[in-house]
Amino acid sequence: MPSLDQPESEKGLVSDSPSRRVTGRFEFDIPQTERSHEKRHDEEEGRSKNLGHDLRRRLREATFVVEVVGVALLCVYATIAALQWRELKKTNDLTIAANARTLEAVVDYDRPWLGVHHIDALELAPGKKMGGNLTLLNSGQTPALHTGVVTHAVMARPGEEASAKGTPENAQVVFPNMDFRIEAKTDSELSAEDVEAIKARTKFLMLVGHFVYQDRLKRSHETYFCAVYDAENNNFGPCKGGNEAN
Numbered sequence: 001m002p003s004l005d006q007p008e009s010e011k012g013l014v015s016d017s018p019s020r021r022v023t024g025r026f027e028f029d030i031p032q033t034e035r036s037h038e039k040r041h042d043e044e045e046g047r048s049k050n051l052g053h054d055l056r057r058r059l060r061e062a063t064f065v066v067e068v069v070g071v072a073l074l075c076v077y078a079t080i081a082a083l084q085w086r087e088l089k090k091t092n093d094l095t096i097a098a099n100a101r102t103l104e105a106v107v108d109y110d111r112p113w114l115g116v117h118h119i120d121a122l123e124l125a126p127g128k129k130m131g132g133n134l135t136l137l138n139s140g141q142t143p144a145l146h147t148g149v150v151t152h153a154v155m156a157r158p159g160e161e162a163s164a165k166g167t168p169e170n171a172q173v174v175f176p177n178m179d180f181r182i183e184a185k186t187d188s189e190l191s192a193e194d195v196e197a198i199k200a201r202t203k204f205l206m207l208v209g210h211f212v213y214q215d216r217l218k219r220s221h222e223t224y225f226c227a228v229y230d231a232e233n234n235n236f237g238p239c240k241g242g243n244e245a246n
Helices: 032-109 192-200
Strands: 020-023 026-029 114-121 131-138 144-156 172-174 179-185 204-214 220-230 235-238
Touching: 114 204, 114 220, 114 235, 131 144, 131 204
Parallel strands: 144 179
Antiparallel strands: 020 026, 114 131, 131 179, 144 172, 144 204, 204 220, 220 235
16 A cells, blocks of 8 residues: 555655665666766875875985084095194294294394303412403494303312302493493402412303393393403403303
């Protein structure tokens, strides 16, 4: 018996067939080609997504490789730069040292040299002070500035050392090839015993001195001298030590 709720004319409008779709009261056929197209679209979309993921992965890997290579190149560059800087500094230091030596050689050639040029001995006799007249000479190329001199005549026994006492006073300028004379004598008169001891060489009469001066670059220089009296020849000769200059 026909149903009261659904007319017979509407029977069969709802179908379970996969190739049909019912909308309202009407039934439409879905072509097989359209379903194939949707399937291909879904497959292509999946492949595209997979391809995108693969490309992004490869891009990350490539970026990592580039970064690693970049860091390695940076380290190599830094090492090369450090080595070049060290070699450049070494070369620069050698150049500076060579220039300093050259300048020092020029200055030393062109500097003053102050020393004892000659000593005239005084008379050796009892009751007189004994010593000598020293002739100092600047044998350098430029003036000796702020020159100061201290000298002494002292008696010493064999093995004893004598040195100049006091501080030289910077007073005068000594020009090149200019000489000047200074007298140095014992503080007291010699006794007859002193004279005989000097002749017998049981005592020695020595002249000691200390010079200070500056060159034109205001570098300080010093000269130390020591001369011992030879009674037989009535002159002074250099001591075994105590003669220095810079």
